[in-house]
Amino acid sequence: NVEPRSVPVFPWHSLVPFLAPTQSD
């Protein structure tokens, strides 16, 4: 019998770079 392993789950936004331009209002 193979014990089920807990698999890490990553949120979708981890995979997307945060390219936040500086904005002036």
Added chain:
Amino acid sequence: PPPSSTVAPPALPPYFIKGSIIQLADGELKRVEDLKTEDFIQSAEISSELKIDSSTVERIEGSHTSPNFAVVQFSVGEHRAQVSVEVLVEYPFFVFGQGWSSCCPDRTTQLLELPCTKLSVGDVCISLTLKNLK
């Protein structure tokens, strides 16, 4: 055979390894290699804080710091703000309508087993900003 490299690659985030389980904003689970453009767009639509921006690759240069790194210059969002990021050459970006791409796709495939194409000038990548950024 190619000459063996003695440089230990810096660690990449574990979620880019083929088979990694990714949770979309609606709770659905997908493998990283199965993600589609729509998954990111729909997840951002559900998100109250994040929005997708289009980031066009304007320039790709080798880094002065290390041959393992590249400097990618993006034009971000409707205001075409210039943003440069220094990343490992195997670091994957998601290109709209295309999928994972990196500066060195052979290395990405070798290290992560993630199917990957060559990131090129003119590619439009998915990036994130805050919705209420003022």
